[in-house]
Amino acid sequence: MRHLFAAAVCAALTAMPxxxxxxPSGPIKIQIGFAAGGGADTLARxxxxxxxxxxxxxxxxxxxxxGGGSVxxxxxxxxxxxxxTLGMGVTDTFxxxxxxxxxxxxxxxxxxxxxxxxxxxxxxxxxxxxxxTNLSDVIAAAKAGEELSFGSMTARLSDGAxxxxxxxxxxxxxxxxxxxxxxxxNAIIADDVDIGWVAGPQAKGVAAGDxxxxxxxxxxxxxxxxxxxxxxxxGVDFFFGATFIMMAPDGLPEDAxxxxxxxxxTVIRKDGTKSNEFINRVFVLKVKSGEDAAAYVAKExxxxxxxxxxxxx
Amino acid sequence: MGVWDYVLAGIAEAFLANPALMLGPVVIxxxxxxxxxxxxxxxxxxxxxxxxxxFGMAMxxxxxxxxxxxxxxxxxxxxGFLVGIMKGATxxxxxxxxLFNTPGTPDAFMTTLDGYPMAxxxxxxxxxxxAQFSSVSGDTFSDLVLFTCxxxxxxxxxxxxxxxxxxxxxxxxxxxxxxxxxxHPAKGILAASFGFVVASIGTGTDSYPxxxxxxxxxxxxxxxxxxxxGVLIVGEIFSSLDxxxxxxxxxxxxxxxxxxxxxxxxxxxxxxxxxxxxSMVVGTVVGALPGIGSTLAAALGYTAGRKMHKGEVPxxxxxxxxxxxxxxxxxxxxxxxxxxxxxxxxxxNVAAVFIILAADTIGGFNPGPAVFKFSxxxxxxxxxxxxxxxxxxxxxxxxxxxxxxxxxxxLGGLIRIPAQILLPSVLLLTLTSTYVQVGSMFGIYVxxxxxxxGYIMRIAAIPILPMVIAFILAEPLENAVRNxxxxxxxxxxxxxxxxxxxxxxxxxAVMLAMSxxxxxxxxxxxxxxxxxxx
Numbered sequence: 118m119r120h121l122f123a124a125a126v127c128a129a130l131t132a133m134p135x136x137x138x139x140x141p142s143g144p145i146k147i148q149i150g151f152a153a154g155g156g157a158d159t160l161a162r163x164x165x166x167x168x169x170x171x172x173x174x175x176x177x178x179x180x181x182x183x184g185g186g187s188v189x190x191x192x193x194x195x196x197x198x199x200x201x202t203l204g205m206g207v208t209d210t211f212x213x214x215x216x217x218x219x220x221x222x223x224x225x226x227x228x229x230x231x232x233x234x235x236x237x238x239x240x241x242x243x244x245x246x247x248x249x250t251n252l253s254d255v256i257a258a259a260k261a262g263e264e265l266s267f268g269s270m271t272a273r274l275s276d277g278a279x280x281x282x283x284x285x286x287x288x289x290x291x292x293x294x295x296x297x298x299x300x301x302x303n304a305i306i307a308d309d310v311d312i313g314w315v316a317g318p319q320a321k322g323v324a325a326g327d328x329x330x331x332x333x334x335x336x337x338x339x340x341x342x343x344x345x346x347x348x349x350x351x352g353v354d355f356f357f358g359a360t361f362i363m364m365a366p367d368g369l370p371e372d373a374x375x376x377x378x379x380x381x382x383t384v385i386r387k388d389g390t391k392s393n394e395f396i397n398r399v400f401v402l403k404v405k406s407g408e409d410a411a412a413y414v415a416k417e418x419x420x421x422x423x424x425x426x427x428x429x430x
Numbered sequence: 431m432g433v434w435d436y437v438l439a440g441i442a443e444a445f446l447a448n449p450a451l452m453l454g455p456v457v458i459x460x461x462x463x464x465x466x467x468x469x470x471x472x473x474x475x476x477x478x479x480x481x482x483x484x485f486g487m488a489m490x491x492x493x494x495x496x497x498x499x500x501x502x503x504x505x506x507x508x509x510g511f512l513v514g515i516m517k518g519a520t521x522x523x524x525x526x527x528x529l530f531n532t533p534g535t536p537d538a539f540m541t542t543l544d545g546y547p548m549a550x551x552x553x554x555x556x557x558x559x560x561a562q563f564s565s566v567s568g569d570t571f572s573d574l575v576l577f578t579c580x581x582x583x584x585x586x587x588x589x590x591x592x593x594x595x596x597x598x599x600x601x602x603x604x605x606x607x608x609x610x611x612x613x614h615p616a617k618g619i620l621a622a623s624f625g626f627v628v629a630s631i632g633t634g635t636d637s638y639p640x641x642x643x644x645x646x647x648x649x650x651x652x653x654x655x656x657x658x659x660g661v662l663i664v665g666e667i668f669s670s671l672d673x674x675x676x677x678x679x680x681x682x683x684x685x686x687x688x689x690x691x692x693x694x695x696x697x698x699x700x701x702x703x704x705x706x707x708x709s710m711v712v713g714t715v716v717g718a719l720p721g722i723g724s725t726l727a728a729a730l731g732y733t734a735g736r737k738m739h740k741g742e743v744p745x746x747x748x749x750x751x752x753x754x755x756x757x758x759x760x761x762x763x764x765x766x767x768x769x770x771x772x773x774x775x776x777x778x779n780v781a782a783v784f785i786i787l788a789a790d791t792i793g794g795f796n797p798g799p800a801v802f803k804f805s806x807x808x809x810x811x812x813x814x815x816x817x818x819x820x821x822x823x824x825x826x827x828x829x830x831x832x833x834x835x836x837x838x839x840x841l842g843g844l845i846r847i848p849a850q851i852l853l854p855s856v857l858l859l860t861l862t863s864t865y866v867q868v869g870s871m872f873g874i875y876v877x878x879x880x881x882x883x884g885y886i887m888r889i890a891a892i893p894i895l896p897m898v899i900a901f902i903l904a905e906p907l908e909n910a911v912r913n914x915x916x917x918x919x920x921x922x923x924x925x926x927x928x929x930x931x932x933x934x935x936x937x938x939a940v941m942l943a944m945s946x947x948x949x950x951x952x953x954x955x956x957x958x959x960x961x962x963x964x
Contacts, residue, residue: 152650153488153869159791162492180869183632183649184639191646219638266917272635290919292593294635294912303776306798307588309596310917321796394500398793 139376143201144175147363150189150206152182155297156317156399157361160235161205163392164363167384174380185271186210187221194227198366200373203231208360211414213273213421225418229369230410231378234361234385235400237298237316239334240345241267242305245327251346252281252332255312259287266290268301268313273421276428277334277357278314283428284352302328316359317399334358340401355424360403360417362410378406431809439809440817444510444825448503460498465510465822469829470837472518477841479526479856480659480863482535483519484780487512491784495791502794505815509788510822516781517569517826520761521834522841524561528753529554529845531670532663532856536725536898537760539662540732544745544752551748554845555692558838560702560750561757563694566830568710568758572765573827575714576772577820581802583718584770593914594924596720598934600907601925603722605938607900608945609733612893615945621892625900628652633905635912653868656876657901659860661894664877665884667857672885674849692839698750705735705751706758713762720770723779724763725902729895731759765823772797772816 147165151157158180165176181189186206196202211228215221241252249255259265259282267282267289269275275293282289292309295301298316305313305328312331320341322328333345335358348355363381365374382404385392396402405413431439443461450460468490475486494511498504520537527538528545541561548557591599611618632651634640642648709731716727735755736745743749764781771782775797789795794811801812847855864877887894911925918924925931 159492183646188646188649264919288919290917292913292916294909294916303774304913306774307591307776309593309913318790322798325796325800327798327800391496398500398791 139200139370139372141174141201142199144177145200145377146202147176147178148181148189148193148196148202148204149178150181150186150204150210153180157205157207160361160392160395160400163390163395164205164234164381164384167387167390167392168380171384171387171390172380185214187214187218187223190228191222193364194223194366196366198229198368198370200365200369200377202366203377204228204364205234206362206364208233208362208414208417209271209273211362212417213271213276213424216418216421216425217272225411225414227367228364229367229374230414231363231365231374232382232406232410233403233413234363234381235396236335236337236361236403237359237400238320238339238341239298239314239316239358240319240330240339240342241312241332241334242302242315242319242323242328243312243331244305244308245329247311249312249331250329252348252351253346255331256281256285256287256351259289260285264288264290265312266292266310268292268295268304268310270295270297270301270314270316273424274314274357276424277353277355280355280424280428281348281351281353314357337401355420360413361400362414374407382406431804431806433804436804436810436813437817439814440819441821443814443818444506444821448507459506460503461506461510461818461822462825464507465514465826466829468511468514469518469826470514471511472515472520473522473834473837473841474518475515476519476522476534477525478522478859478863479530479532479534479663480655480860482523482655483516484784485655485863485867486515486519487781487784490515491788491791494788498792500792502792502811504792505789505795506818506822508792509785509819510826512781512784512788513819513823514826516764517823517830520569520764521562521565521830521838524565524753524757525558525838525841525844526856528557528561529842530666530852530856532666532860534663536658536662536902537728537763538756539725539895539898540728540756540760541753543732543756544747544749547746547748548750548753549845553691553748555839555842556694556750557753558842559692559694559835560753562830562834562838563699564702564706564709564754564757565761566827566834567706568713568760568762569764569830570827571710572714572717572762573820573823574765575718576765576768576823579718579766580769580773580816582773584773584776585799587718587720587770588774588776590930591720592928593910593917594927595930595934597907597910597914597925598931599719599722600903600910602934602938602941603726604900604903604907605941606726606730607896607903608942610729610893610895610899611945612896614891617890617892618896621887621894621897622900625897626904628657628897629901629904630908633908647870647872652876652880653864653873654901655867656864656873657880658898659864660877660880661884661887661898663860664857664881665888665894667853667860668881668885669888670849670853674853692842701741702751702754704738705755708734708738709755709758710762713759714766716759717763717766717778718769720776720778723902724760724767725899727763728756728760729899731755772819773802774798 149161162178165178169176181192189204193204243249267278269278275291278291299318301313302315302318304310319328323330323341330342330345333339336356339345384390448460449457450463451458475481494508498508523534523538524541527533527541528549531542531546533539533542545557607622631641632639632648639649712731713727716722732755739751745752767778770776770778777783777786786797795815801816803810864873914924
C-alpha cells in the first residue's frame with residue numbers, strides 16, 4: 118500500500134511539470150461551432166468558466182455557428198497553433214458531415230483533437246401510448262402494412278433511418294427537416310411523426326412513462342433506459358450518437374497540448390464544477406483524451422464511410 | 431386536492447415561498463421581486479431601439495441560472511423574471527415606434543403608422559398612453575385565456591392539425607400579406623419576394639448551404655436581427671437624416687418637444703374599446719395557432735381596425751385607434767403563445783423557447799400534458815408551479831396597469847432630444863445592440879446594408895411590411911411544406927388530403943380575392959414613407 122502511495126506521489130510529481138510549465142501567454146479563445154443558447158453552447162461556456170475558475174486563465178467563448186460546425190472547423194484550422202485558440206464541436210462535423218460534403222475544406226490532419234467531452238443520449242423515440250416497446254415492434258407494424266413516419270434532424274440520422282428500413286426491408290417516410298432533437302421530440306408529442314431520433318431531451322418523458330426509447334442509438338447503455346433494445350437487434354452495426362469534442366489547430370506544442378487537455382478533462386470530471394453538473398444533467402460524460410480522442414474521430418469516420426457506402430443507391 | 435386548492439397553493443407558492451425581504455409582517459418573495467424587476471428591465475429593453483424581449487431573455491437566462499442554481503426553488507424566480515421581460519418589452523416596444531418612428535421589433539412596425547404622426551402633432555404623450563392601455567388590456571386578456579384554456583386547447587389544436595394542415599395554415603398566414611401590400615400590389619409582391627430571397631440564403635436541409643456564394647459568414651443565413659434592425663430602424667434613420675439634410679436643421683419636420691395631453695379619459699377609452707376588443711381576440715387566436723407569430727397578429731389587428739374605423743382622423747394619419755388596434759393585437763399574442771408551451775412543451779415563439787429552456791435546465795417542471803393533471807390523491811407539484819407562474823404573470827399585469835402609465839410618461843421625455851442628436855445616438859445604440867447580439871462585425875455590415883435597402887425602399891415607396899412578414903414566414907413555410915411532403919411518402923397532393931387543409935387553402939384564396947377590395951377602400955395605409963416623401 119505504501120509503495121502504491123509512493124508510486125502515485127512520484128507519478129504525480131513527474132506528471133506535474135508537464136502542465137505546470139505551460140501557461141497561456143494571453144486569453145484563450147474557444148470557438149464554439151454552435152449557435153448561442155443551446156445545450157452545446159451552454160456546455161462550452163460552462164467549461165470555459167470552470168477553466169477560468171480552476172486555473173485562473175482568461176477563457177473567452179465565441180460562437181461560430183453554421184454549416185453543422187464546418188464554419189468553426191475552417192476558421193480554427195487557420196488559427197495559430199499556440200494553444201490560445203481552441204474549438205469545441207461535435208464528432209459528426211469531422212466524420213459523416215466531412216465525408217458527405219462536396220468540399221468540406223478541411224481534413225482530420227488539420228486538427229489536434231484534445232479530448233472528447235460528453236456524449237448524447239440518442240434513441241429512437243415514440244409515445245408510450247402507441248404500444249410499441251422496441252424498434253422490432255415498429256418494424257413488425259411496418260411489415261404489417263402500417264405507414265409510419267420517422268423524424269430526423271441531421272443527414273447522418275436520416276441515412277441511419279433509411280439504413281434501418283433497408284436492412285429490415287420496410288419503408289419509413291423519413292421526415293428530415295427538423296432542427297435539433299427537441300424539434301423531433303415536439304413533432305412526436307404533437308403526433309406529426311410516429312417515431313424519431315432524439316438525442317437526450319426525451320429522458321424526462323421516458324422516466325415519466327409518457328415516451329419510450331425504442332432503440333438505443335449509442336455505443337453505451339442509455340442512462341434512463343439501460344435495457345433499451347440495441348441497434349444490432351434490428352441488424353444495424355452502426356451507432357448514431359454524437360460526441361462533443363475539443364480541438365486545436367494542428368501542430369500544437371506538446372506542453373500546451375498536455376496542459377490544455379488535462380485542464381479540460383479535469384474540470385469536466387471534477388465533482389461540483391458547473392460543467393460536470395450540466396453534463397450529468399443533460400448529456401453523459403465521455404472523456405477520451407490525447408491519442409484516444411483522435412482515434413475516436415478516426416473510428417467514427419470509418420463507420421460513417423461504411424454507412425455512406427451502405428446507403429448509396 | 432381540488433381545482434381551487436391548486437390555485438391557492440400556486441398563489442401561496444408565488445407569494446410566500448422563498449422570501450427575499452421581510453418588511454414587518456409583509457413578506458416579499460424572490461419570485462415577486464424577480465417578476466417586477468423583470469418587467470421594468472423589459473420596458474427598458476423594449477424601449478431601446480434594436481433590443482428585443484427575446485434577446486433580453488437570452489442574456490438573462492444564464493445569469494439567472496448561475497444566481498439561483500438548479501433547485502426547484504429557483505423555478506418561479508427565474509421563469510418570473512423571463513415572463514417579466516417578455517411583458518415589459520411588449521409595452522416598451524411602442525416607445526421608440528411612436529416617438530422616433532423606429533420600431534424596435536417588427537411587431538411594433540404598425541404602431542409607427544399612427545403613433546409617429548400623433549407624436550408629430552404634439553400628441554406623443556397621448557399616443558404612448560394609448561399604446562400602454564391597449565397593450566396591457568390585450569396582454570391581460572390573453573393571459574386569462576391561457577389560464578382557463580391551457581389544459582385542453584393546445585391538445586385539441588394539435589389533434590386537428592397534422593403536418594399537411596400545418597403546411598396549409600402557413601399558406602393561409604402568408605396570404606394575409608396580401609392585406610398589407612399597400613396601394614401598389616406589384617410593389618407589395620416585389621417586397622414579399624425580396625423577403626423570400628433573403629430568407630432562403632443559408633437555409634435548407636442540404637449539407638451545402640444555399641446561395642452563400644461560398645461565404646462562411648452566410649452559412650447560417652443573414653442574422654435575423656440584423657435584417658430587421660437594418661430595414662426597420664437604420665433605413666428609417668437614413669431617411670430621417672436625409673429629410674433633416676434637405677430641410678435644414680432649423681425647419682426640421684420632427685416632433686416638437688411638447689408631449690401635449692398625456693392623459694386618457696374614460697370617454698376616450700370607451701372609443702378605443704371596440705378596437706382593443708377585436709384586436710385582442712385576433713392576437714389571442716393567432717398566438718394559440720402554431721408558428722404564425724405576433725407580427726402577423728399586429729398586421730391583422732390593424733387591418734381589422736382599419737375596416738371598423740369611422741372616426742375623423744383616418745388610419746395612418748395619427749388615429750389613436752390605429753395604435754390601439756396594433757398594440758392590443760401584438761400584446762395579446764404573448765399569453766396564448768404559452769398555451770402550447772406549457773401544455774405540450776412546444777414553444778409557439780422565441781420567448782416561449784427560453785421559458786421551456788429555463789424549466790428544462792432547472793428541472794422539477796416539465797412543460798407537457800402531465801402539468802395539467804388535476805390529481806386529487808397526490809399533489810401534482812408541477813400544477814402548483816404552473817399556477818404560481820400564472821400568479822406571477824398576473825402580478826406583472828397589475829404592475830403594468832398601475833405603473834406603466836407613469837413609466838411611459840418618463841420615457842416620453844426622450845422626445846425633447848433634438849433630432850440631430852437623437853438620430854446619431856439611436857444609430858449608435860442600434861449598431862451596438864446588433865453587434866452584441868450577432869457577435870461580429872459581419873452583423874454591423876449586414877445591418878448597414880439592409881439599412882440602405884430600407885432607405886431605398888422608402889424612397890421608392892415600396893412597402894416594408896410585406897418584406898418583413900415574408901422573411902419571417904419563409905422558413906416555417908418551407909419546413910412545414912417539406913415535412914408534410916416527406917411524411918406523406920412524397921405524395922404530390924399531400925396538402926389536399928384533409929378537409930381542414932382544404933378549408934385553409936380556400937380561405938387563402940378568399941383572402942387574395944378580397945385583398946383587391948380592401949386595397950381600394952383603404953388606400954395607402956402601409957406605405958410608410960408617405961409622411962416623409964420629399
